[in-house]
Amino acid sequence: MSDQPVDYHPMWAELGLDLPMHDALLEAVGGMYGATFMSQTNRPEGMGYLDFVMSEVHGLRIKELHDFRKAGGKVVGTYCLYVPEELIRAAGAWSVGICAGAEWAYDEVEQILPRNTCALIKSMVGFKLGKVCPYLEEADLLIGETTCDGKKKAYEELGKLQNLHVLELPQMKREKDLAFWRSELVDLVATLEELTGKKVTAESLKVAIKEVNDKRRALQRVNAARAADPAPISGLDSLLAVQVAFYDDVPRFTQMMNALADELEKRAADGVGAAAKGAKRVLITGTPMALPNWKLHELVEKAGGVVVGEEMCTGSRYYEKLVDEDATTIDEMLDGIAAKYLDINCACFTPNEGRIDDVIRMAKELGADGVIDYSLQFCGLYEIESTSVDAAVREADLPVLKITTDYSAEDVGQLATRIEAFLEML
Amino acid sequence: MRVLGLDIGSRSVDAVWVEDGRIVDWAVADSGFDPGSAAAVFVDRGAHDAIVSTGYGRHGARERFGGTAVTEITAYGVGAARLFPHASSVLDIGGQDTKVISLGPGGKVTDFEMNDKCAAGTGKFLEVMARALGFTLEEMAEQGIAASTGVSISSMCTVFAESEVTGLVHRGEDRSRIARGLHESIAKRTLGSLKRVRAQGPLVFAGGVAKNPAMVALISEGFAGEVLVPAEAQIVGAYGAALSFER
Numbered sequence: 001m002s003d004q005p006v007d008y009h010p011m012w013a014e015l016g017l018d019l020p021m022h023d024a025l026l027e028a029v030g031g032m033y034g035a036t037f038m039s040q041t042n043r044p045e046g047m048g049y050l051d052f053v054m055s056e057v058h059g060l061r062i063k064e065l066h067d068f069r070k071a072g073g074k075v076v077g078t079y080c081l082y083v084p085e086e087l088i089r090a091a092g093a094w095s096v097g098i099c100a101g102a103e104w105a106y107d108e109v110e111q112i113l114p115r116n117t118c119a120l121i122k123s124m125v126g127f128k129l130g131k132v133c134p135y136l137e138e139a140d141l142l143i144g145e146t147t148c149d150g151k152k153k154a155y156e157e158l159g160k161l162q163n164l165h166v167l168e169l170p171q172m173k174r175e176k177d178l179a180f181w182r183s184e185l186v187d188l189v190a191t192l193e194e195l196t197g198k199k200v201t202a203e204s205l206k207v208a209i210k211e212v213n214d215k216r217r218a219l220q221r222v223n224a225a226r227a228a229d230p231a232p233i234s235g236l237d238s239l240l241a242v243q244v245a246f247y248d249d250v251p252r253f254t255q256m257m258n259a260l261a262d263e264l265e266k267r268a269a270d271g272v273g274a275a276a277k278g279a280k281r282v283l284i285t286g287t288p289m290a291l292p293n294w295k296l297h298e299l300v301e302k303a304g305g306v307v308v309g310e311e312m313c314t315g316s317r318y319y320e321k322l323v324d325e326d327a328t329t330i331d332e333m334l335d336g337i338a339a340k341y342l343d344i345n346c347a348c349f350t351p352n353e354g355r356i357d358d359v360i361r362m363a364k365e366l367g368a369d370g371v372i373d374y375s376l377q378f379c380g381l382y383e384i385e386s387t388s389v390d391a392a393v394r395e396a397d398l399p400v401l402k403i404t405t406d407y408s409a410e411d412v413g414q415l416a417t418r419i420e421a422f423l424e425m426l
Numbered sequence: 427m428r429v430l431g432l433d434i435g436s437r438s439v440d441a442v443w444v445e446d447g448r449i450v451d452w453a454v455a456d457s458g459f460d461p462g463s464a465a466a467v468f469v470d471r472g473a474h475d476a477i478v479s480t481g482y483g484r485h486g487a488r489e490r491f492g493g494t495a496v497t498e499i500t501a502y503g504v505g506a507a508r509l510f511p512h513a514s515s516v517l518d519i520g521g522q523d524t525k526v527i528s529l530g531p532g533g534k535v536t537d538f539e540m541n542d543k544c545a546a547g548t549g550k551f552l553e554v555m556a557r558a559l560g561f562t563l564e565e566m567a568e569q570g571i572a573a574s575t576g577v578s579i580s581s582m583c584t585v586f587a588e589s590e591v592t593g594l595v596h597r598g599e600d601r602s603r604i605a606r607g608l609h610e611s612i613a614k615r616t617l618g619s620l621k622r623v624r625a626q627g628p629l630v631f632a633g634g635v636a637k638n639p640a641m642v643a644l645i646s647e648g649f650a651g652e653v654l655v656p657a658e659a660q661i662v663g664a665y666g667a668a669l670s671f672e673r
Binding site: 418420 | 497499500538
């Protein structure tokens with residue numbers, strides 16, 4: 001590595017980014033990262049890797065994607081964890097989760113989406129309209145999904161601007177839904193094969209299943225270590241690990257996370273914590289926190305608490321379940337993939353009782369003192385499901401704090417008071 | 427050991443000096459544009475051995491004067507439970523926040539709810555509406571009690587409600603009935619929050635708005651249990667903060 005910082009502006013220009021705005025975004029995110037992450041104390045050494053990845057978030061990683069595409073490779077952008085990364089990899093493409101975790105170009109977004117659309121969807125469209133996301137511009141294909149009405153309709157707008165394939169996700173989990181979902185995956189395979197010009201084979205799919213499972217296993221280890229008191233890693237750092245999992249190189253990330261897990265297991269055994277022993281422990285459940293949305297974790301941990309788990313798409317739902325590895329034929333593998341993905345417990349399903357079981361089980365396993373039920377404003381699915389989730393959590397004798405917010409900073413004063421009061425109550 | 431409890435709110439800075447759990451002195455000042463300096467006047471009296479701050483400005487106060495800080499939720503819970511040991515819940519309507527708190531044994535907070543980012547239904551709301559009606563806060567409360575029926579006010583947003591009130595005034599609606607309608611709409615919203623935290627009586631109604639007789643009457647009428655209003659409703663937070671020192 002040379003000492004001279006690389007100037008990526010020519011690459012960004014090639015991608016058609018709005019350079020002055022993109023510079024402003026990078027500066028803002030860099031500033032947030034410094035203030036939020038680098039001010040933490042007693043961090044595990046293994047976080048150095050994620051610090052480096054974040055410092056090169058639009059640099060080195062984009063260069064990798066850029067070089068891959070120049071050599072004929074294809075990049076596929078996704079917005080949701082129902083999109084099977086295994087299929088993308090088996091077709092020879094790379095999968096990148098497109099982040100949608102900051103307010104950007106809302107003035108333009110609100111010309112095509114109503115103001116009362118959730119922050120995630122507005123951000124998703126804003127990054128495209130504002131031309132500030134190099135991942136989006138590197139994507140040869142975007143895969144959307146019908147997880148909620150807002151996303152479903154927003155994809156129609158996004159599809160006018162970029163090559164897009166939409167997966168239809170069922171809303172129930174019956175046998176016939178599983179069969180339908182599997183047929184959607186078969187169609188996706190055909191789309192991907194056409195994109196890359198490569199066949200998905202039993203061999204390539206088997207390798208992809210193993211690689212992605214290994215990534216999940218590494219994250220499972222990182223997160224299991226959080227059960228220790230003191231917690232060996234902060235909630236912020238753990239959240240970041242899952243956020244990065246969506247777009248980093250799979251084998252490299254797996255290796256680094258296993259190294260981090262080794263360190264965390266040792267810290268846990270030695271009683272070394274990122275938070276103080278006895279710090280109030282919080283489990284967060286709810287809507288995903290896309291990069292760079294660190295608002296809630298930062299508030300909890302600045303108030304002296306520690307987040308010990310996330311029952312959310314940027315959390316346990318991403319890594320907890322594995323695809324069956326014993327299948328030998330493509331058909332069997334597709335069965336396994338369809339079953340695993342349909343088994344994720346998102347509020348877009350009805351009923352969604354599995355989520356309640358997950359929340360209570362995780363709270364017990366991780367020794368949580370309380371649960372924060374987090375929802376982005378205007379996410380009807382999660383805001384309504386709060387009623388049954390919160391009742392079940394109280395039933396299990398755990399205090400719960402319900403928070404509805406967005407990406408803006410306008411409510412942080414009030415949120416800080418509520419979160420501090422919640423921690424004082426525990 | 428004398429502890430100074432400071433409640434630095436959006437509208438007032440309240441100070442209570444506490445010794446052995448008893449209030450030995452108290453004072454209230456307007457927050458103005460510099461609440462820290464308003465608080466400094468109390469600190470400069472030097473009549474304390476320790477300070478605990480609460481309210482909106484608690485962190486600033488802790489940095490400036492030392493000592494510790496607790497949230498208003500904990501402070502109001504502790505203060506109300508000491509004043510009324512049999513209390514089961516607390517309602518605090520302040521300058522820009524409304525809090526409802528359920529208390530467990532020993533005054534421990536078991537659940538709470540607080541308004542989000544807007545000042546709907548708080549003291550600030552009443553101030554803006556009084557101005558729109560050409561009343562002082564006291565006059566608006568008196569008129570509200572005097573009117574037998576209220577005009578229904580549909581907006582809870584301070585800005586929208588102000589337009590709504592202006593519209594009603596222009597249509598020639600009776601100001602007293604509007605005044606009553608405004609108090610009723612806050613009471614309705616507040617009673618809804620109390621239900622959500624499953625608040626049981628006796629309920630301690632504290633905070634600056636508890637000095638408003640129209641609000642006290644409407645909350646007492648709508649709440650299923652007994653409603654208790656401390657003699658000095660505004661200083662419960664500062665008192666609770668001081669008492670938190672022992673904990």
